[in-house]
Amino acid sequence: MNEPSLLRLERIEKTFASLRALDGVSLEFRAGEIHAVLGENGAGKSTLMKIIYGAVQPDAGTITWRGEAGPIASPNEARARGIAMVFQHFALFESVTAVENVALALPERVPLRELARRIEEAATRYGLPVHPWQEVHHLSVGERQRVEIVRCLLQSPRLLIMDEPTSVLTPQAVDQLFETLRRLAAEGTAIIYVSHKLEEIRRLCHRATIIRQGRVVGEVDPQKETEGRLAELMIGRTFPQMQRRAKTEGAIALELAALATPPAGPFGTPLAGISLRVHAGEVLGIAGISGNGQAELLAALSGETRVDAQSIWLCGEPIGALSPGARRSRGLTLVPEERLGVGAVPEMSLRKNALLTAYGQRLVRRGVIDRGAVAAYADRCISGFDVRCGGPEAPAGSLSGGNLQKFIVGREIEQRPRVMILAQPTWGVDVAATALIRQRLIDLSAQGVAILVISEDLGEILEVCDRVAVIAGGRMSPARDVHETGAEEIGRWMAGGFGAGDAAPATEAERVA
Amino acid sequence: MIGFQLTRRARPSRAMQWLSPILAVALTLVVGLAVFAALGQAPARAFHAFFIEPVSDANGIAELLLKASPLCLIALGLAIGYRANVWNIGAEGQMYIGGAFATGLAITFQHDIGMALLPLMIIAGAIGGMAWAALTAFCRAQLKADEILVSLMLTYVANLVVKYLVYGPWQDPQANNFPLTVSFEDNALFPLLASLGWSWFDGTRLNLSIFLTLAAIPLAWFFVQRTFMGFKLEVGGLAPGAARYAGFSARGTVWVAMLIGGAAAGLAGVTEVAGPLGQLNDRWTPGYGFTAIIVAALGRLNPLGIPLAALLMALLYLGGEAAQITLQLPKAISLVFQGLLLMFLLGCEVLINFRVKRVARPAPAAAKT
Numbered sequence: 001m002n003e004p005s006l007l008r009l010e011r012i013e014k015t016f017a018s019l020r021a022l023d024g025v026s027l028e029f030r031a032g033e034i035h036a037v038l039g040e041n042g043a044g045k046s047t048l049m050k051i052i053y054g055a056v057q058p059d060a061g062t063i064t065w066r067g068e069a070g071p072i073a074s075p076n077e078a079r080a081r082g083i084a085m086v087f088q089h090f091a092l093f094e095s096v097t098a099v100e101n102v103a104l105a106l107p108e109r110v111p112l113r114e115l116a117r118r119i120e121e122a123a124t125r126y127g128l129p130v131h132p133w134q135e136v137h138h139l140s141v142g143e144r145q146r147v148e149i150v151r152c153l154l155q156s157p158r159l160l161i162m163d164e165p166t167s168v169l170t171p172q173a174v175d176q177l178f179e180t181l182r183r184l185a186a187e188g189t190a191i192i193y194v195s196h197k198l199e200e201i202r203r204l205c206h207r208a209t210i211i212r213q214g215r216v217v218g219e220v221d222p223q224k225e226t227e228g229r230l231a232e233l234m235i236g237r238t239f240p241q242m243q244r245r246a247k248t249e250g251a252i253a254l255e256l257a258a259l260a261t262p263p264a265g266p267f268g269t270p271l272a273g274i275s276l277r278v279h280a281g282e283v284l285g286i287a288g289i290s291g292n293g294q295a296e297l298l299a300a301l302s303g304e305t306r307v308d309a310q311s312i313w314l315c316g317e318p319i320g321a322l323s324p325g326a327r328r329s330r331g332l333t334l335v336p337e338e339r340l341g342v343g344a345v346p347e348m349s350l351r352k353n354a355l356l357t358a359y360g361q362r363l364v365r366r367g368v369i370d371r372g373a374v375a376a377y378a379d380r381c382i383s384g385f386d387v388r389c390g391g392p393e394a395p396a397g398s399l400s401g402g403n404l405q406k407f408i409v410g411r412e413i414e415q416r417p418r419v420m421i422l423a424q425p426t427w428g429v430d431v432a433a434t435a436l437i438r439q440r441l442i443d444l445s446a447q448g449v450a451i452l453v454i455s456e457d458l459g460e461i462l463e464v465c466d467r468v469a470v471i472a473g474g475r476m477s478p479a480r481d482v483h484e485t486g487a488e489e490i491g492r493w494m495a496g497g498f499g500a501g502d503a504a505p506a507t508e509a510e511r512v513a
Numbered sequence: 514m515i516g517f518q519l520t521r522r523a524r525p526s527r528a529m530q531w532l533s534p535i536l537a538v539a540l541t542l543v544v545g546l547a548v549f550a551a552l553g554q555a556p557a558r559a560f561h562a563f564f565i566e567p568v569s570d571a572n573g574i575a576e577l578l579l580k581a582s583p584l585c586l587i588a589l590g591l592a593i594g595y596r597a598n599v600w601n602i603g604a605e606g607q608m609y610i611g612g613a614f615a616t617g618l619a620i621t622f623q624h625d626i627g628m629a630l631l632p633l634m635i636i637a638g639a640i641g642g643m644a645w646a647a648l649t650a651f652c653r654a655q656l657k658a659d660e661i662l663v664s665l666m667l668t669y670v671a672n673l674v675v676k677y678l679v680y681g682p683w684q685d686p687q688a689n690n691f692p693l694t695v696s697f698e699d700n701a702l703f704p705l706l707a708s709l710g711w712s713w714f715d716g717t718r719l720n721l722s723i724f725l726t727l728a729a730i731p732l733a734w735f736f737v738q739r740t741f742m743g744f745k746l747e748v749g750g751l752a753p754g755a756a757r758y759a760g761f762s763a764r765g766t767v768w769v770a771m772l773i774g775g776a777a778a779g780l781a782g783v784t785e786v787a788g789p790l791g792q793l794n795d796r797w798t799p800g801y802g803f804t805a806i807i808v809a810a811l812g813r814l815n816p817l818g819i820p821l822a823a824l825l826m827a828l829l830y831l832g833g834e835a836a837q838i839t840l841q842l843p844k845a846i847s848l849v850f851q852g853l854l855l856m857f858l859l860g861c862e863v864l865i866n867f868r869v870k871r872v873a874r875p876a877p878a879a880a881k882t
Binding site (some may be wrong): 364368369 | 520739742747751752754757759
């Protein structure tokens with residue numbers, strides 16, 4: 001590839017408070033090239049992308065855009081130059097509709113109706129279903145990401161930054177997105193593709209730069225490297241392998257019997273006739289594109305939404321009408337999708353966050369907190385799950401995504417559950433932490449715990465689960481043994497194509513109507 | 514070119530959590546003295562008249578404690594609610610009703626039940642404040658009405674309730690139609706400290722109710738720091754999503770937070786009617802319930818910071834009165850100080866999470882943000 005350099009970064013440095021995020025990074029992006037930036041969480045990728053997007057100013061170093069040196073002072077300036085970005089943590093305004101969010105990012109004023117039409121057009125063309133008139137706060141993580149992607153594509157960018165874009169897509173939609181990206185690249189757009197998914201990078205990218213602890217540690221042709229080699233470069237040591245155990249199937253631990261809920265909010269997905277059995281000692285995965293009822297299912301399972309008592313059974317006892325606390329005391333623990341603000345209170349110390357759900361583990365006596373017991377419990381979570389933090393008094397918000405998730409998973413496992421439910425357990429979690437969490441889940445199931453994983457990451461489901469079912473349009477497919485199915489069939493189910501006749505899920509059009 | 518920039522700290526500064534209120538007080542003083550100068554007063558003399566004179570004798574200190582005590586009591590209760598994100602603005606009204614409940618007992622039974630009367634009045638006052646706060650709690654938890662508006666508006670209703678009582682059924686028949694109740698007998702009053710042989714307080718109005726406040730401080734601290742209920746309230750305030758996930762009831766949070774605030778305000782009402790007032794009248798609107806909001810904020814919602822903040826606010830009250838007398842300054846000077854303090858307080862809070870950094874601005878292009 002010998003295209004002229006579109007963007008050149010030289011010796012970029014950036015220090016936050018006490019953290020040296022970037023330490024002399026030099027990089028070059030060329031028009032028409034799909035360039036992977038690879039690194040663990042906290043390696044400095046996000047900071048680097050924010051600098052390119054003008055959202056963060058570097059402390060030192062030069063930026064050269066199309067042969068002209070000078071800073072990118074703001075995201076507005078970046079957009080004016082033709083730089084667009086799909087953020088990992090979405091930069092959408094929650095209280096307004098998708099189309100209004102897109103309008104805010106456009107330099108010119110476009111009538112909303114006209115814009116909505118263009119959004120739907122782009123959405124269909126790129127296979128990213130988006131409903132322009134939905135308010136963003138009703139959208140799930142995956143739906144928000146689709147709004148972001150469409151918003152960027154509408155700006156016809158010269159340089160498109162994609163920060164982990166595929167975790168919410170079906171394999172078919174990923175193929176479609178890759179097709180789109182390749183077409184954009186062929187038209188001369190430079191694409192920066194930030195991801196952990198080594199297999200995708202090998203399939204899609206022309207070049208890969210690996211960043212570790214704020215420094216460039218390698219630049220390779222990903223198509224010539226193995227995934228193991230890429231991972232090794234990224235984490236600086238050998239990639240851990242999953243240890244699978246022989247599967248043993250026990251009694252039914254969790255059963256959903258024709259579970260139905262009303263939709264959560266005007267654009268929510270009602271659940272209808274969901275039946276499922278999770279046995280002791282197995283890991284069951286629920287795949288699906290977000291917004292297909294996962295949020296409603298999770299709320300019904302946790303007890304935040306109460307349902308008909310007889311529609312959820314825990315080890316032979318109907319629990320559908322019980323509160324979250326009552327379910328927890330009966331041995332059901334849950335790791336939510338959102339870590340900060342749901343799974344943990346960001347401002348509170350890890351100790352207090354241990355108390356958040358583990359209060360039933362004799363941490364409270366007659367209404368008074370037993371501080372010694374809380375400290376011991378938090379220490380068990382921290383040391384048992386290799387949580388890297390500034391000690392048990394560190395606020396949860398100061399931990400990286402991976403370390404906080406290890407802490408939360410540890411906190412739930414230490415409660416010795418009979419059934420454990422996890423939503424998106426490794427979303428935004430670095431490779432090493434992901435491997436540890438998945439291994440612990442497999443170990444836990446070997447001890448006879450029933451585990452339900454709701455994930456949009458199909459790779460994850462195929463890696464840790466024994467059986468897989470798919471949720472689409474608020475309905476559940478039959479569960480299949482992972483060895484008897486594959487990405488192709490699951491992908492078809494994700495799009496709603498399972499169980500002819502009455503089990504057929506509602507289509508997107510019917511959902512909106 | 515040199516500029517200043519706010520950069521987010523890696524974690525909130527512990528030092529600044531204590532320093533920021535102190536800094537706010539210092540800034541208030543500096544600007545306050547400038548205000549005095551602008552009014553043609555010598556700053557040194559004005560400072561002395563405002564802050565030193567009022568507390569230069571036993572009587573002054575007693576008056577300071579007498580004012581600080583209800584402020585502290587109410588603020589402790591409010592702070593527990595504010596930590597849970599329940600914004601009870603109506604402590605003033607809850608205080609009126611607490612005072613009215615206690616008064617009802619006092620004028621009905623003062624010749625019947627002897628020494629048991631005052632303890633019963635204390636309980637009745639707390640119940641009265643809780644009952645009034647319960648109206649707000651019900652509207653917020655069950656009807657999803659905004660507690661700020663409801664509690665604030667109920668304060669004016671409470672004031673009218675008191676007026677109705679003292680103009681109507683509870684009016685002292687010998688009062689020549691003045692809107693006040695009979696004066697309480699001794700068994701309905703907090704004994705003066707002076708009457709208990711504390712000669713240092715001879716001639717002052719300070720009474721035993723101060724011990725209610727002194728007891729409330731460690732209790733509030735224990736509740737916030739050590740009890741599971743306090744923890745649940747705090748989670749509800751910081752991260753409602755986490756509270757739902759953990760299974761802590763949002764309605765329960767509202768009820769507990771409102772009732773604690775109401776009880777504290779009601780108790781403060783008792784300490785007033787059974788203290789310096791000695792009766793209930795229609796002009797009893799000290800504004801303690803509102804000032805306590807500032808006290809709670811100044812004390813950073815911390816049960817150990819609030820007593821200090823209450824002392825400071827009480828000093829501003831007294832200083833304002835003294836400034837009117839000795840310096841002929843308008844009454845509004847107290848409110849100016851309260852306003853300055855609250856403003857600087859909110860401003861200085863930024864320093865807890867951010868640090869000010871001097872930066873050399875590199876190129877003009879970067880300067881336009």
